[in-house]
Amino acid sequence: MGLLTYSPGRTRVKICGLKTSADVDSAVAAGVDAVGFVFYPPSVRAVSPNIAAQLISRLPVGVDAVGLVVNATDEQFAAIRAAASITLWQFHGDETPERCAQLAAGEPWMKAARVGTGFAFDDFSLQYGQANAFLLDALVEGYGGGGVPFDWQGIPQTWVSENAPRVVLSGGLNVHNVGEAIARLHPCAVDVSSGVEISRGVKDPALMAQFIQAVRAADAKTSSQ
Numbered sequence: 737m738g739l740l741t742y743s744p745g746r747t748r749v750k751i752c753g754l755k756t757s758a759d760v761d762s763a764v765a766a767g768v769d770a771v772g773f774v775f776y777p778p779s780v781r782a783v784s785p786n787i788a789a790q791l792i793s794r795l796p797v798g799v800d801a802v803g804l805v806v807n808a809t810d811e812q813f814a815a816i817r818a819a820a821s822i823t824l825w826q827f828h829g830d831e832t833p834e835r836c837a838q839l840a841a842g843e844p845w846m847k848a849a850r851v852g853t854g855f856a857f858d859d860f861s862l863q864y865g866q867a868n869a870f871l872l873d874a875l876v877e878g879y880g881g882g883g884v885p886f887d888w889q890g891i892p893q894t895w896v897s898e899n900a901p902r903v904v905l906s907g908g909l910n911v912h913n914v915g916e917a918i919a920r921l922h923p924c925a926v927d928v929s930s931g932v933e934i935s936r937g938v939k940d941p942a943l944m945a946q947f948i949q950a951v952r953a954a955d956a957k958t959s960s961q
């Protein structure tokens with residue numbers, strides 16, 4: 737169904753920063769809706785376009801292949817698009833709305849909001865109104881993948897109500913806090929990287945399965961209310 741199919745009571749799940757076929761097979765077996773590939777060389781989770789293409793070939797129909805870039809050049813972006821069948825772009829740097837639209841060229845894309853104190857949610861959603869989704873992440877060094885949550889209480893309830901169908905909640909999620917996040921915000925989807933790793937950049941099959949089970953438990957609780 738893909739990551740951005742909004743269905744209250746069926747929170748979608750993206751697992752980001754996959755680097756091996758074992759990672760991909762475990763995430764698919766756990767029931768993931770999207771897997772993210774980091775095309776940002778400074779990241780320990782970075783993969784090449786050719787490696788990503790090999791990993792994407794293992795995905796069943798319906799699981800999104802998310803291509804994550806940070807201020808990519810035209811050449812870098814063209815190399816990714818030429819090699820890998822990305823179904824959803826994630827712009828996680830300082831890209832303007834115009835730059836995102838130019839690179840995405842009509843394909844689905846989401847913009848990461850790096851949320852620090854006093855973040856202007858209304859300004860962000862107005863500025864990036866063309867995006868298919870907003871990925872709300874914590875403001876961390878190195879642009880993302882920090883493993884720390886931001887202050888969910890700082891998101892205005894009116895903003896959440898208006899935008900929940902295209903919110904992907906991210907930043908420091910794990911098996912212990914994802915249930916609260918879903919109960920509080922009812923996002924279209926949740927995204928996790930550090931929270932399913934046994935060390936930075938090393939995914940754990942058990943943690944991936946437990947994370948998705950925790951999402952399903954939270955959804956069941958929502959549906960019973």
Ligand SMILES: O=C(O)c1ccccc1NCC(=O)[C@H](O)[C@H](O)COP(=O)(O)O
Binds near residue numbers: 879907
């Ligand atoms: O994951 C990275 O290393 C990364 C590096 C630079 C920019 C973005 C990056 N990840 C983006 C993601 O979508 C992560 O899943 C998101 O930041 C949440 O990460 P975590 O807090 O570790 O769950």
